[in-house]
Amino acid sequence: MLECYFCHVRAEATKRLTSEQGRFFVDCGANPLTNLYADLQRLRKNLPTPPVSLGRQVFGGLSCLSAPPSKRLCVGAGFTAHRPLYRKWRNVQLLERTSYILSQAMGRQATQPTEEAVRRALTKEGWVNNTPSVQDVVRGWVAPRDPPTCSRSLIRSISEQSWRGLAVRDFGGEKGKGVVATCPMDKGDVVCDYHGTLISQAEGRRREDSIYRFYFQELCIDASSRCDCHPEVDTYGRFLNHSRKRPNLKPKRFDLTFPDGPRPVLVFFAMQNIKVGEELLWDYGMTRTSFGGEGKDLAWLDM
Ligand SMILES: C[S@@+](CC[C@H](N)C(=O)[O-])C[C@H]1O[C@@H](n2cnc3c(N)ncnc32)[C@H](O)[C@@H]1O
Structure with missing residues (x-):
C-alpha cells in the first residue's frame, strides 16, 4: 500500500511543487498530513484490490481490513490453485491482526497486555472470522528491546503526535x-517526545535565540515554531516547564527507525508515578549560576 501511495498519490500530488518544503506524507492536494494513520486507513478502504505479488510479499500491503485475493489476482501472480493461496492469505491476515491487537492493547511501556485489554481491543474491531484468540495475542507479546528502535507504537505516537493523557494549561x-497529566502515569511510562526540527548544535546556535530549543550531544531539536510535519498541532514537548528540585520526567535519546529512515529522538519518561492534574516537569540542567550567572535573576531555575 505504501508503494501505491508513493507511486500514485504522492507522485501525482507533488508534481506541481517546485520544492517539497520538507513535506513527506501528503494528501492529494500536496498538503502535509497530520494524521498519517487515518489517511492510510482511508487509502486502504478505497483500494479496489489489495496489491498481490509472490512470496511473503504476496500480500504486500495486506492489512487487518483488506479483502482476500481474488482468483484472478492469484492466477495473475502465478498461482495455479486459488485455495492454497487463500489459506496462506488467511494465515498472514491472522498474524497481522494479532500484531495490530497487541499494539492496541499494550501499555505505554509496551508491557505485556492483560487478557482484559486484549478482549477490549478485539471487541472494538468487531471481526467476525479469522480472529486471533485472546490467549494467542497475549502469547504473541515479545519484550521490547532496549533501546526500542523498532517499537511500532512509539514510532506511531511520535509520527502522529497522538500522545494520550496530556493537556496544555496556561x-x-x-x-x-x-503540560499537565490528564490520566495517571506509572514510573517508566513514555510520556511524549520533544518534537521539532532536527538540526546540528552549531546551526541551533547560529539561529536567533529561542526558549524552544533542546540541545543534546552534537544535535539540537528546534521547536521555535510548529514543525513541518504537524503544522496544525501544538506539540507537548515544547511546553514542558523546568524543575530542578522536583522533576517528574527525564529525557532520553533513542535512535528510532522510521519509515523514511533512522533518526534520533528525545523521549520523556515518567521518573515516578504521576497523578491526574500534576504538572509535568523536567530538569533543564541549568541553575542561576550556569553560563557565568546568565540567569541569576531567574529564581525558578533553582526551584
Ligand atoms: C520550553 S519553554 C516552556 C513553555 C513555556 N512556559 C511557554 O509558555 O511556552 C521554557 C520557558 O518557560 C518558562 N519556564 C519554564 N519553567 C518554568 C518555571 N518552573 N517557572 C517559571 N517559568 C518557567 C521560562 O520562561 C522558560 O524560558
Missing part, C-alpha cells in the same frame, strides 16, 4: 503555559 505570569 499558568499565567512568567511561567506561561505548561
Whole structure:
C-alpha cells in the first residue's frame, strides 16, 4: 500500500511543487498530513484490490481490513490453485491482526497486555472470522528491546503526535503555559517526545535565540515554531516547564527507525508515578549560576 501511495498519490500530488518544503506524507492536494494513520486507513478502504505479488510479499500491503485475493489476482501472480493461496492469505491476515491487537492493547511501556485489554481491543474491531484468540495475542507479546528502535507504537505516537493523557494549561505570569497529566502515569511510562526540527548544535546556535530549543550531544531539536510535519498541532514537548528540585520526567535519546529512515529522538519518561492534574516537569540542567550567572535573576531555575 505504501508503494501505491508513493507511486500514485504522492507522485501525482507533488508534481506541481517546485520544492517539497520538507513535506513527506501528503494528501492529494500536496498538503502535509497530520494524521498519517487515518489517511492510510482511508487509502486502504478505497483500494479496489489489495496489491498481490509472490512470496511473503504476496500480500504486500495486506492489512487487518483488506479483502482476500481474488482468483484472478492469484492466477495473475502465478498461482495455479486459488485455495492454497487463500489459506496462506488467511494465515498472514491472522498474524497481522494479532500484531495490530497487541499494539492496541499494550501499555505505554509496551508491557505485556492483560487478557482484559486484549478482549477490549478485539471487541472494538468487531471481526467476525479469522480472529486471533485472546490467549494467542497475549502469547504473541515479545519484550521490547532496549533501546526500542523498532517499537511500532512509539514510532506511531511520535509520527502522529497522538500522545494520550496530556493537556496544555496556561499558568499565567512568567511561567506561561505548561503540560499537565490528564490520566495517571506509572514510573517508566513514555510520556511524549520533544518534537521539532532536527538540526546540528552549531546551526541551533547560529539561529536567533529561542526558549524552544533542546540541545543534546552534537544535535539540537528546534521547536521555535510548529514543525513541518504537524503544522496544525501544538506539540507537548515544547511546553514542558523546568524543575530542578522536583522533576517528574527525564529525557532520553533513542535512535528510532522510521519509515523514511533512522533518526534520533528525545523521549520523556515518567521518573515516578504521576497523578491526574500534576504538572509535568523536567530538569533543564541549568541553575542561576550556569553560563557565568546568565540567569541569576531567574529564581525558578533553582526551584
Ligand atoms: C520550553 S519553554 C516552556 C513553555 C513555556 N512556559 C511557554 O509558555 O511556552 C521554557 C520557558 O518557560 C518558562 N519556564 C519554564 N519553567 C518554568 C518555571 N518552573 N517557572 C517559571 N517559568 C518557567 C521560562 O520562561 C522558560 O524560558
